Amino acid sequence: AQSVTQLDSQVPVFEEAPVELRCNYSSSVSVYLFWYVQYPNQGLQLLLKYLSGSTLVKGINGFEAEFNKSQTSFHLRKPSVHISDTAEYFCAVRGFGGTSYGKLTFGQGTILTVHP
Amino acid sequence: DVKVTQSSRYLVKRTGEKVFLECVQDMDHENMFWYRQDPGLGLRLIYFSYDVKMKEKGDIPEGYSVSREKKERFSLILESASTNQTSMYLCASSLYLGNTGELFFGEGSRLTVL
Incomplete structure (x- = not known):
């Protein structure tokens, strides 16, 4: 079984400030990790993913995330946010093989609001 | 460009109605x-399908069924809608069933059951 916990339901920040959205996961097997973003009135789109290799992963729109296996975390960061980054962000995990198929387990979501 | 289209963005239905997404x-x-x-x-x-006419239950299949008669089309059916099925429904597709496959999402269908 696997689970994902996003530690903050809402994160308000000012424009050009740095931001970190926190994600912790639990799994009995090794995992692949993902961050998806949902802009208002739209579906989700992939922001970045960790499959293997370097633990620092870069995604679209200047976002990056770091996989920390010992702390079972995959926090999302951006050094300077824009108004257009206002959206809901979802962390997701998929375990290797077994019955997971293409099934992703999603976190509860974090609403990032960027204020001018 | 990749495209997943959900036919209805907003629906309002009454309790007991049959709903197709x-x-x-x-x-x-x-x-x-x-x-x-x-x-x-x-x-x-709720459900997923890895081939035409094939389906698998997800985490919350109760109260729902699905149909996949053609590769490009996947329908979600609420046989008798209830108020606790008021929600946003998102459809997604992926090329690979394996663990690395990216999901592509539609814009969602917001269902209100009165």
Whole structure:
């Protein structure tokens, strides 16, 4: 079984400030990790993913995330946010093989609001 | 460009009605999914399909059924809608059923059951 916990339901920040959205996961097997973003009135789109290799992963729109296996975390960061980054962000995990198929387990979501 | 289209963005139905949510993808993807999105709960998988006429239950299949008669189309059916099925429904597709496959999502169908 696997689970994902996003530690903050809402994160308000000012424009050009740095931001970190926190994600912790639990799994009995090794995992692949993902961050998806949902802009208002739209579906989700992939922001970045960790499959293997370097633990620092870069995604679209200047976002990056770091996989920390010992702390079972995959926090999302951006050094300077824009108004257009206002959206809901979802962390997701998929375990290797077994019955997971293409099934992703999603976190509860974090609403990032960027204020001018 | 990748496209997953959900036929209805907003629906209002009455308790007990039969509801069809339609999803079409134009990417020739093998796999299609229906998720339900609720505030504070994230996305929960209802059903998925890895081939025409094939389906698998997700985490919350109760009260729902699905149909996949053609590769590009995946329908979610609420046989008798109830108020606790008021939610946002998201359809997704992916090329690979394996663990690395990216999901492509539609814009969602917001269903209100009165």
